[in-house]
Amino acid sequence: MKKTLFDKIWEAHVVDSIPNGPDILYIDKHLIHEVTSPQAFNELKERKIPVLRPDQIVATADHNTPTQNQHLPIKDVLSRNQLKQLSQNCADNNITLYGLGHPNNGIVHVIAPELGITQPGMTIVCGDSHTSTHGAFGTIAFGIGTSQVSQVFASQCLLVEKPKNLRVNVSGKLKKGVLPKDVILYIISKLGTNSGTGYFCEYAGNVFEEMSMEGRMTVCNMSIEMGARGGLIAPDETTFEYVKGKEFAPKGERFNRLKAYWETLKTDQGAKFDQEYFIDAEEIEPMITYGTNPGMGIKITGSIPLNGGKSAEKALKYMGFKAGESLLEKPINYIFIGSCTNSRIEDFRTVAAYIKGKKKAANVNALIVPGSQQVLAQIEAEGLKTIFEEAGFTLRQPGCSACLAMNDDKIPEGEYCVSTSNRNFEGRQGRGARTILASPLTAAATAIAGKLTDFTKHLN
Amino acid sequence: MEKFITLTDTAVPLEIENIDTDQIIPARFLKVTDKAGFGDNLFRDWRFDQNGNPNKDFGLNNQKYKGSILVTGDNFGCGSSREHAAWALKAYGFKVIVSSYFADIFKGNALNNGLLPVQVSPGFLKKLFRLIDENPSAEIKTDLENQKIEILSTGESEKFDIDPYKKTCLINGFDDIDYLVSKIDSIKKFEEKNRKNESTPSAFI
Numbered sequence: 001m002k003k004t005l006f007d008k009i010w011e012a013h014v015v016d017s018i019p020n021g022p023d024i025l026y027i028d029k030h031l032i033h034e035v036t037s038p039q040a041f042n043e044l045k046e047r048k049i050p051v052l053r054p055d056q057i058v059a060t061a062d063h064n065t066p067t068q069n070q071h072l073p074i075k076d077v078l079s080r081n082q083l084k085q086l087s088q089n090c091a092d093n094n095i096t097l098y099g100l101g102h103p104n105n106g107i108v109h110v111i112a113p114e115l116g117i118t119q120p121g122m123t124i125v126c127g128d129s130h131t132s133t134h135g136a137f138g139t140i141a142f143g144i145g146t147s148q149v150s151q152v153f154a155s156q157c158l159l160v161e162k163p164k165n166l167r168v169n170v171s172g173k174l175k176k177g178v179l180p181k182d183v184i185l186y187i188i189s190k191l192g193t194n195s196g197t198g199y200f201c202e203y204a205g206n207v208f209e210e211m212s213m214e215g216r217m218t219v220c221n222m223s224i225e226m227g228a229r230g231g232l233i234a235p236d237e238t239t240f241e242y243v244k245g246k247e248f249a250p251k252g253e254r255f256n257r258l259k260a261y262w263e264t265l266k267t268d269q270g271a272k273f274d275q276e277y278f279i280d281a282e283e284i285e286p287m288i289t290y291g292t293n294p295g296m297g298i299k300i301t302g303s304i305p306l307n308g309g310k311s312a313e314k315a316l317k318y319m320g321f322k323a324g325e326s327l328l329e330k331p332i333n334y335i336f337i338g339s340c341t342n343s344r345i346e347d348f349r350t351v352a353a354y355i356k357g358k359k360k361a362a363n364v365n366a367l368i369v370p371g372s373q374q375v376l377a378q379i380e381a382e383g384l385k386t387i388f389e390e391a392g393f394t395l396r397q398p399g400c401s402a403c404l405a406m407n408d409d410k411i412p413e414g415e416y417c418v419s420t421s422n423r424n425f426e427g428r429q430g431r432g433a434r435t436i437l438a439s440p441l442t443a444a445a446t447a448i449a450g451k452l453t454d455f456t457k458h459l460n
Numbered sequence: 461m462e463k464f465i466t467l468t469d470t471a472v473p474l475e476i477e478n479i480d481t482d483q484i485i486p487a488r489f490l491k492v493t494d495k496a497g498f499g500d501n502l503f504r505d506w507r508f509d510q511n512g513n514p515n516k517d518f519g520l521n522n523q524k525y526k527g528s529i530l531v532t533g534d535n536f537g538c539g540s541s542r543e544h545a546a547w548a549l550k551a552y553g554f555k556v557i558v559s560s561y562f563a564d565i566f567k568g569n570a571l572n573n574g575l576l577p578v579q580v581s582p583g584f585l586k587k588l589f590r591l592i593d594e595n596p597s598a599e600i601k602t603d604l605e606n607q608k609i610e611i612l613s614t615g616e617s618e619k620f621d622i623d624p625y626k627k628t629c630l631i632n633g634f635d636d637i638d639y640l641v642s643k644i645d646s647i648k649k650f651e652e653k654n655r656k657n658e659s660t661p662s663a664f665i
C-alpha cells in the first residue's frame with residue numbers, strides 16, 4: 001500500500017493498538033520546560049512512579065525567564081520558584097537541563113534543532129503547542145498537555161488516536177520580500193484557523209523544497225494555528241546538511257546508516273490524503289494580521305474584509321480597526337522580533353541586511369530577542385549586534401519574551417506591536433496589547449518607517 | 461480521576477467563537493507549580509477589569525446564570541497546549557463544556573481531567589443558547605453512557621461522539637497513566653526490538 005510520510009513514521013512507532021481506541025505511540029524525544037512540567041512531576045511523585053527514560057528527555061528554561069541580567073537572581077518570586085522547581089525535578093530524575101545562562105539554553109523549539117536533538121523520522125513531544133516546529137525535519141512532533149507529560153515520563157509513550165493526513169502544496173516562484181512567515185500566514189488566512197483540526201499536515205511543493213531549515217521551521221511552527229496537531233516536510237539534502245555535525249547528531253558510520261533510512265522518508269507517489277490543497281506561490285505577498293486570531297490575515301497592501309461576522313466585529317473592536325480599512329500608514333510604536341517562529345540566525349540576518357545604515361523611527365521601540373544563546377553568540381560573531389545597535393534596536397538575552405508576556409517584556413495596553421511571533425490573541429503580549437503578526441522583514445521595515453508601509457517597493 | 465456517568469444541571473452561556481486558551485487562563489497565571497487556585501483566574505481579563513472589579517456584561521458574572529455546564533461558541537479552546545485551561549474550568553466548577561467544535565489539544569486535556577467536552581451540531585448549539593436565554597433555569601442532561609445531551613423541558617436531544625476508550629476511562633474513573641504503566645513490558649520489548657534494528661532513530665537515542 002502507498003503510504004504518506006506521516007504514516008511511515010507513525011507506524012514505525014506504534015507499540016500496540018487498543019481495539020476501537022487509540023494507539024500506544026512510542027516517543028523518541030521528550031522536551032520539557034518550566035511551565036508545563038511541574039504538575040506532571042508532582043503527579044508521578046504522588047503515585048510513586050519513576051521516570052522511565054530520563055536520557056530521552058531534555059529540559060530548558062524559556063517561557064518564564066527574564067531577557068535582561070540573566071546572571072542575577074530572578075526578581076519575580078513566582079518565576080524564580082518555578083525555575084528552582086525545574087532544576088530540582090531535573091536533578092532528582094537525572095534529566096539534562098539547559099538552565100538560564102547555560103550556553104545551550106534557549107527556546108525549546110530553537111535549541112533542540114540546533115543541538116541536533118531533533119532528527120528526521122523521530123517522534124518528539126513537548127508540553128507546548130508549537131512543538132510542531134520540529135516537523136521541519138520530517139519528524140512527527142506535537143504539543144501535549146501536562147497529563148500527557150506525566151504519561152510520557154511514566155512510559156515513554158502516549159495514547160493517541162492517529163490523526164488524518166492533510167497536504168498543502170505551494171508551487172511556483174515567491175515574490176520579492178515574501179518570507180516563509182508570509183507563506184504560512186497566507187495559508188492560514190486562506191484555509192482558516194480550524195481547517196487543520198484532526199489532521200497532521202505535510203507541506204509539499206518546490207517552495208518548501210527550496211526553503212532553508214530555518215524557513216521550514218517557521219512554517220511548521222504555525223501548523224497549530226490552523227488547528228493541525230503538527231506539520232511536516234520530507235527530509236532532504238538540506239535537512240541532512242543541517243543535522244550533520246550538530247552536537248547530538250549521529251556521527252560517522254551511524255550518520256550514514258541513519259541517512260540511508262531518512263532518505264526513505266517521503267510520501268509514496270499516489271499515496272492518498274484525506275484532504276489536499278494547492279496554492280500558487282505568486283499569489284503570496286507580505287502578510288499582516290488585523291484581528292485576534294492568526295487566520296485574520298491580509299496582504300500588507302490589502303484591506304480588512306467587510307462582513308466578517310460577529311467574531312470579526314469583536315476582534316476589530318479590540319484592535320481599533322474598521323472593516324474595509326487599509327492598514328498602510330498606520331503608526332506603530334512597538335516591534336518584536338523573536339519567538340520560536342522567527343528568532344533563528346537567518347531571521348536576524350534578514351533584519352540586519354534591511355536595517356543596515358538606517359535608523360529606526362523615533363516613535364518605535366524595537367525589541368530583538370534571539371531564540372537561544374547560540375543564536376545570540378552568532379549575532380555577535382557576525383557583527384549583527386553592531387548593526388542593530390546603530391539602528392537603535394534593543395538586543396536582549398534569549399527566551400520566549402514578548403511572545404507570551406509571562407515576564408516583564410509586555411506591550412502596553414492599547415499599543416500596536418508588529419510581532420514575528422505566532423499568536424495575536426487578545427492580551428497575548430500583555431493586557432490590552434494589540435498584536436499584528438508579520439515576517440521579520442515586515443517588522444524591520446515597520447520599525448524604520450514608524451508605520452506599516454509597502455516596503456517591497458524599495459527592495460532591490 | 462473522578463467518575464463521570466450522567467449530569468443534569470443548568471447552564472452558563474458564553475456565546476463567543478474561537479475562545480482561545482489565553483482567554484481561558486492568561487499566561488501570567490501560569491507561574492505556579494501546582495493545580496490549586498486556577499478557578500479564580502478563569503477568563504480573568506474578561507471577567508474583571510484592570511482594577512479587579514467584575515465586568516457586569518460578562519456571562520459568568522451574570523447572576524441569572526448558574527450551573528456546571530458551560531455552553532460556548534465554535535472552536536473552543538484553540539491556542540496553546542496549557543492544561544491549566546482545563547484545570548481552571550474544572551476548578552471554577554464546570555463539569556461539561558458544550559460547543560460545536562473543540563480544538564484538539566484542549567479536548568484531550570479536558571478528557572484527561574474528567575471534564576467532558578460535548579460536541580453538538582451548530583443548530584443544536586443555537587437551540588441551547590436560545591433556551592438558556594429564554595429560561596436560565598432550564599435543565600440540560602448529559603448522559604455519557606448513551607452519548608446523549610437532552611433539554612429536559614422539551615425533550616429535544618442530540619447524540620454526541622466520544623472515543624470509546626476515553627468513554628470507558630471516564631465512566632470508570634481510570635486514566636491513561638494507569639493503562640500505560642500496565643503496558644511497560646510491551647513498551648520495553650518494543651525498545652529492545654528497535655535497538656537491534658540500527659536503521660531506525662530509536663536505536664540511537
Ligand code: SF4
Pocket residue numbers: 062063107108109128130339340341399400403404421422
Ligand atoms: S516563543 Fe512563544 S510560542 Fe514559542 S515556545 Fe515560547 S511562548 Fe510558546
